[in-house]
Amino acid sequence: MSRIWVLGAGQLGQMLKHAGMPLNLDVQPVDIESEETFPLQDHEQVTAEREQWPETAATRQLASHPAFVNLQTFPLLADRFTQKSLIDELALATAPWQLVSNDTEAQGLHQKLGERVLLKRRTGGYDGRGQHWLREPGLDAIPQGWHEEAIAEQAIDFDEEMSVVGMRGANGQCFFYPLTLNLHVNGILLGSVAPLARLAHLQEKAEQMLGKLMHHLDYVGVMAMECFRVGDDLLVNELAPRVHNSGHWTQAGANISQFEAHLRAVAKLPLVQPTVKNTSVMVNLVGTERQDEWLTVPGAELYWYGKDVRPGRKVGHINFCLDSHTDTKAALDTLQPLLPDTYVEVLNWLRSQLD
Template identity: 45%
Template sequence: MNRVLVLGGGQLGLMMAEAAARLGLVVDRYDPERALLLPGTSDLAVPISWEECQERYPVITVEREAFPETGFSAELAQSDRCVARGALQVIPDRFTQKTMLDKLGIPTAPWVMLDQAEDLPRAVADFGGVVVKARSGGYDGRGTWIVGEGGDLSAVPAVELAGKAIVEQKIPFRRELSIVGARSITGETLFYPLTRNWHVDGILRLSLAPANACSDLQAPAEIMLKCIMEELDYAGVMAVEFFEVDGQLMVNEIAPRVHNSGHWTHEGADWSQFDLHVHALAGVPLHALNVHGSSAMVNLIGTPFENAWLQHPGVVHWYGKSVRPGRKVGHANLAASSLDDLRQGLDAWADVLPEGYQQVLDSERALG
């Protein structure tokens, strides 16, 4: 199997295509917004028919969760060749995602549906602090409203969200962790170590890997991710974000694709998450992963490219997107032998990291 079609025309698909090229494989990208094909890493878009797709691509994967409900991309996403088909039917809707987790017995924040506006004060009475999440479409802090215990509910558009949102109990977590792993088309699995993530205003700003003091958490994280992938009959890379609460893991979100918190693997491991995704879909054996010391990933958010970055420690990955506030336009990866050495490198990136990143490093170091 040497050809894969990825639904989506963004940077994640492009990085899959780059990984495939090193293996002598081909990953082409279908851009749903333009209804055009982007062959390999090319930006020269061409038309393609359903018949050509059927003839050319034995496997279809995705770089995002949501696609138009009708049209060519919807047909491809629902095709029996799409290895994410089951995941796309469950994961994008937080109601069906949480229902699946409850069915599997996987810990997640207590929750209720927001069927009508009156459900919100009732949930606050039961849970205390709450997080209101749109059932679909929310990401990077969008579609999310956090209300602390005794907080003001007027900022939540509960009437507009009725039937379109869930309400979760606000969890007082110790830290946010994630695991990225893969399941092959033959059912073989492989996992990266748990990663420490730091979000600001709902947007991931810094990942540190491997997360410290996770020897007791790695196996439960792998079991949960494997269980989810098997339930959805999923092939490729998937990520799960967790809250760490009293030494236990609680699932926060699931991403049925390569994930921002796995970008550190570009420089931090023998095989990046993009290599692993392509391996899993092409039938290449999933070899053991060698991780290179301590790694950090710094998200570059809403900022123009700076030539000075090329003199900073680490490697810059730039996406070639137009710059706007809150948009992920690139990331930088740093690798070092220890967290102490990593901190010195990260200080060079202080101008693009929000205040507080040093405290994150200190708290992670204290766990070591």
């Protein structure tokens, strides 16, 4: 049995472990806070479920392993300044932006980027955290401690948010999943649906953009590219050099999930174009207690992460991949009273995409 170590033991690491079992891969997620020493062998592979990690005995050992796949890519994409610089270098479309340097002032950002400007911390920050809006020209200011530690982006009046997940082998071979349409509420992904026929004309463009990035980085594994759709144009929002929340639907909706695809690439197993079964929807479970009644909903495939429930924390997701849109909408109808009222907006949005 081949062994693959995963730096990080959160839900993504655990789902990688689950996906490795049918492939006879011994996937070992490692807690980033651990001070243990692990029995890594030179021939074993190391991957990661996250872009950043603290300095601990475990992370030092894994990050120094000679077979840590994509090691140089993680710091490059974990820093929004170097990530955006790479996107510009490759001439890929993205929102106008600039570094918040020591002499940057809010008024200058408004003059260059417009009335609405979003500040993003260069590192860390996810699910809407690590962000600050400048919306009042002449009145607002850059928060203390954000100079040199943030980038500023022009607010984009986008039509929709979407993402594409791709895989690349060590031989340069690439395959892609269909574009996924996403709904974010307060910066947190709450719902996804894929594929949608009305987005098919954008698929080739998305694949070319993500493929260009992966080839440039000589990347191996699964990468996600989040985009804004503005008409028929795609603007890169953020990149994730790992399996991604918006690809969770592939666990139900494709013959190869994003987790299996990543492991195949890392383990140098054959990659193939995934076969998509039906239109899938994913409902992200955020800050809500587990309900066994979810399991009674026709077609519901529950993934519960086993984490303490806290407001704003992703604690699980439910996938649906049913034979018809009618069946999926009926399942969402059954699910709705079993979720907090805040999910009415999410389920209505999902149903509207299936009409």
